[in-house]
Amino acid sequence: MPSASELPARVAARSRTEARIRTDRLSGRFVFIVQCGIGAALAWWLAKDVFDHPLPFFAPVTAIISLGLSYGQRVRRAVEVMIGVAIGVLIGDIFAHLFGSGVIQLLVVIMLAMTIASLFGAGLLITIQAGVQAAIITTLVAAPGQAFTRWLDAVIGGSVALIISALVPATGLHRPRQQAARVVDEIAAILNETARVIRTDDTALATRTLERARASEAMLVELQSLASEGVAVVRLSPFRRRHLPGAQAISDLLEPLDRSIRNLRVLVRRAAVGTKRHEVVPAAYVALIDDLARSCADISRELHERHAPVAARAGLRRLGERSAAIDPDSGLSGEVIRAQVRSMVVDLLLLxxxxxxxxxxxxxxxGRPTDEGDGEGDGADEDESTPN
Known part of the structure; x- marks a missing residue:
């Protein structure tokens, strides 16, 4: 528990961290926010001034809803939302025009709109949007002369969103590369912690490091999403097509990163096991971990600088050569650690x-085949490293 004198400093540090997180969040969403504003305003202008609709509420609403989706599947999902909104608005308009509004009408029109959407083979997103928009239409009775214009407003708003989605992606193409750099940064940090675990025999730190290694999978999942989104963006946007090789290059990092993280988890787990059992892990093996972390830092730096991560190759090659030396005093955990270092060297060279x-x-x-893993089902595939 912090003392009273330390509390203000801790509160100030926490406030700065929270402010930085919120600023980063705003920075990441700013382009998206601008797009929503422009899309809504453009949809309103088209419906009101070009198509002469007096109150085109559904045009900006549909534009915002369609834009507010993950941009990797953004165009496809924007189409789904637009269709769902249009179906719901059309059914609601027809039903309200014929039968008016009320509790029974609301019940029937929602079920009818969602049923029709489902019969057309709609996914869950379209079906839900159809029901929501039908409910809004039924409860907001159209003014005289506005019947069925709201359906056209929804189509206008969705069309504006589609154009913006295809021409101006919400998120910059640098995000997948930045995320890849963060993943490699995390690998380096976990390796550094693992070396500290071995040197200090800190079992509590070993447990925390293992948990951190397992949690790194979430960062890779996010990278997979961003990479697929980046490739989708450059294929869909005529203004970004020239960036396809770069986007594909980041996507190609996924497999070696996935293999590296799997090998990393085995390495950390064996370090934790060796620490608990007080097994001998030679200092030379710990130095291999340190150097592997430095190579990861080199790769991350180049990714952050938007360069191909080639500068780390020389260090990885030297590390691979040094990893062939077996220390006869090493225990089982030490040999498994050396094996995983060797596998990770291959993974990072692929990277x-x-x-x-x-x-x-x-x-x-x-000199002898001792690096076949720890048999716990989470390590390198047999083809990920050369035999020892």
């Missing part, structure tokens, strides 16, 4: 663009 066959050639064969 820098070295072909698999060539990457395996930089890992010399050791």
């Amino acid at each position: 820098t663009g070295v072909p698999l066959d060539e990457a395996g050639g930089y890992i010399p064969v050791s």
Whole structure:
């Protein structure tokens, strides 16, 4: 528990952190917010001034709803939302025009709109939007002369959103690369903590580090989403098509990063096991972990600088050569750790663009086959490293 004198400093630090998080969140959403504003205003202008609708409420609403979706599937899902809104508005308009509004009418029109959407093969998103918009239409009775104009307003708003989605993606293409750099940064940090675990025999830190290694999977999942979104954006937007090679290059990082994180979890788990059992892990093996972390830092720096991560290759090659040396005093956990370092060297070489066959050639064969993993089902595949 912090003392009274430490409390103001901790509160100030926490406030600065919260402010930075909120500022980063706003920065990440700013382009999206601008797009929603422009899309809503444009949809309103088209419906009101071009199509002469006196109160085109559904045009800006549909534009905002359609834009407020993940931009990787944004165009497809914007189409779904537009269709769902249009179906709901059309059914609601027809029903309200014929039968008026009320509790029974609301019940029937929602069920009818969602049923028709489902019969047309709509997904859940379209079906829900159909029901929501039908409910709004039924409860907001149209003014004289406005019947069925609201359906056209919904189509106008959805069309504006589609154009904006295709031409001006909500999120910059730099985000997948930044996320890839963060993933590699996290790998480096976990490796540094693992080396500290081994040096200090800190079982509590070992447990926390293992939990952190397992949690790193979420960062990779986010990268997978961003990478697929980035490729989708450049394929859909004629103004971004020239960026396809760069977007695809980031997408190609996913497999070696996934393999590296799997090998990392095995390495951290064996470090935790070795610490609890007081097994011997030679200092040379801990130095391998340190150097592997430095190579990860080099890769991350180049990714942040928007360069191909090639500068780390030389260090990884030297690390692969050093990893072939077996210390006869090492325990089982030490040998598994050395094995996982070797596998991660291959993974990171792949990350820098070295072909698999060539990457395996930089890992010399050791004196005896001791690095086959710990049998816990979470480590390297057999083809991820050369035999020792």
